[in-house]
Amino acid sequence: MSSDIVLETRRLVKRFGGITATNEVSLTLRRGARHALIGPNGAGKTTLINQLTGVTPPTEGQVLLGGRDITGLAPHRRVALGLARTFQINQLFGELTPMQSLALAVSSRRDAARRWWKPMGSDREIATEVEALLAQFRLEAHADRLTRELPYGKRRLLEIGLAVALKPSVLLLDEPAAGVPAGERQDILDTVAALPADVSVLLIEHDMDLVFSFARSMTVLVNGAVLTEGTPEAIAADPRVRAVYLGEQHGR
């Protein structure tokens, strides 16, 4: 059913001079999707995400959110319409605590940003929501520490929590496990697995354990173009996909 499609790209192209970073990429994300985008280095994943968020204007093609053409919209307008991406660590406020950052995100969503300076207790609803997010992202024990002092994995959890605090209809997860030490990875896998069912998620990730534990459908991008899409089982068994990855992982 077409009304089930929450995010769609139609033949998205991005050229940087002579390089075609994305080459007629058409994707559809259905409500509640758990979709992974994989591909070797330089495949065009970051460019595609940037086209979705509005950071990189496409050379050709369209992006539709809930059936609406958002190709020309600025990033903040897309966020307001329900398309959120995980914040990057270098965008976190190091001098705020996770509780303060989440309270800012929740209150900005509730259109109460101008009241952000009020003590937490003054708005019970915001406080309750922040507490739930702290629990959901396993940040309770770190709620009052400065973000810059948190273990790396906890900062990555906060990135995801801040995006979820916006209650998006579509969540773009950009390499949530990248750089996370082995001892902290399980937290990422578990919290990503427990994301709200009604949020449609597009995951970009190199960590195949996370990809295959999370995704119910996948797209493989190679040289800017879609090589194939399908279930994780079909993708894992596809000799073309294996060839691409064996080439990349050779010598590891």
Ligand SMILES: Nc1ncnc2c1ncn2[C@@H]1O[C@H](COP(=O)(O)OP(=O)(O)OP(=O)(O)O)[C@@H](O)[C@H]1O
């Ligand atoms: N701003 C830019 N200017 C010129 N070329 C670019 C730019 N951004 C990306 N490219 C090129 O576009 C191609 C796709 O890059 P992109 O970063 O999107 O791939 P990727 O799949 O995200 O790779 P990785 O997994 O290594 O991050 C590459 O050849 C890259 O060099």
